[in-house]
Amino acid sequence: MSAAPSAPLPGVTALPEPPAPGRPGPRRTSRPGRPVWEEEPGPVGQGLKGVTLGVICLAVLGPLWVVVVTSLSDQRTITEAGGLVVVPRTITFRAYQELLGGGTVTRAVIVSLLVTLVGTALSMAVSVLCAYGLSRPGSLLHRPILLTLLVTMFFSAGLIPTYLLVTGIGLQDSYWSMILPSVVSVFNILVLRAFFMNTAPELIDSARIDGAGEWRILLRIVMPLSKAVIAVISLFYAVGYWSQWFNAMIYLNDASKWPLQMILRQLVIKEQAPQGMAQMIATQQVPSLAVQMAVMVLALVPVVLVYPFVQKHFTKGMLIGAVKG
Template sequence: MLMKRSAGERIFDIGNMMFMIVLSIVSLYPLLYVLFASLSDPDLMMRHRGLLLFPQGFSLSSYVHVFDNPMIRIGYMNTMFYVILGTLLNIVMTALGAYALSRKGVLWRNPIMFLIVFTMFFQGGLIPSYLLIGNIGLMDTRWALILPAAMSAYNLIIMRTSFQSIPVSLEEAARIDGANDFVILYKVILPLSLPVIAVMLLFYGVGHWNSWFSALVYLRTRELFPLQLLLREILITNDTRAMMTKIAGDKASIGMTIKYATIIVSTLPILFIYPFLQKYFNKGVLIGALKE
């Protein structure tokens, strides 16, 4: 049975719809601007002023120059290494810590949890971290970007709360069958926590993909640089010379479109992965945020 809606409710729905449309346009336009600019003819784009609603001409020359740069390929490989290995280590460490801290019989569980939460508000800072990385021999190595970020306190709390929501009776039944803690975690807890694990994959993966500051501080060898640090060089220091060695024409115009093409190249992988994890996102966050 359809309920008759009042004039005020219809006005609210229309206003809400208009607001969401405007919000979507404001959110999407910067990305569309970068995409259209990267596909535009460099000379036409150089002369364009104002809003960009479609590509100015059509040219893939910027993408050709981006992929011709060996450092972009190296940066991609480095970033994939950091994302895959780093995220795998993050999930393992977070799952082990969350499982241990979610069990009621663990000794000193509350004091340990307090110390973990304490690190969210009070940290040593950049200089002590820099000295620590140098003293343990991780400076200018790949591990300097992976080991210090092995676990996030915030994500640990979310996963711990999710594990606590699983009925204790399942664990007790597994123990009666002779399962130890590792078997319970692997065969009982984790299969029931796929939504929150998907959220952790998204959080950790995006964090590693977008990370550049740690590489800027700890790395000196350019062959170890992630893609985002190379992107920073291109955008902030305005350094596109490595991609324009074979260009004989106006380097200023092609340099501008190269910047936009580099942004698209470094952003598309995350945009493609997110839809596959999005369906778990809301459920995983809610499960990890609320305890039954």
């Protein structure tokens, strides 16, 4: 004889019996109050997601492919394609060899690299120190200083006063004119400040009890815990300095001090060939369109190489710094 099923204890919910062989189990239902966008997508939703991601990838990688292929094409291939090349036929590195052969473009690449490295280091030093001071409650005049920064974020003096200030302090035709006017970003300071404010107060208080000063707290506790946001803000500053051309156009009269973006502007907008390549382009030894695309590729390479190393910190750094601020 089989034993009768025992009654569940008071206050204890009985577990559902497993389905019999060959009989489908109970249908899963969504949690009550769960938003629609958190539900597991069905086959149609998965397909739409795949198609959408594919279209986005084509929209991003398609133009990049065309630029790279055109920069590696000869004059005959470009002429037959009627301009930009989509399908490569003859691959040649002549445009890159001429650009990086020690002329104007090589010097411009070096200038852009130096300005990016020095500018990013200086901007991060100023931003981290300012953000840490503003994140400490009770610091001297931190509220008036924060309010002043917020005002400058929405209202600026304008181009003419900025030009008069830069030229008045002797930065005309100097490399510092591409760095100092852009050394501070209020938005980046606010993101860093919001991240620093989330540091556990117990850690800072225990460090102070052990005799640590503000410099040691910043360097040994706050910054190691803020690697994500520091990496993201460093990327922001680096891309800004690398892509900068407006300050060079205004303040630099010596073409030998131009960054790479100014050379690209001269090629694409004014159609002026770099010094030493005008004759080769005129005689069609090097296609003009291939030179333009090659300069674009050179301008994209540093960002493409650096971004994968920072991408893992990007979402975490921006969301924590923005949402919890």
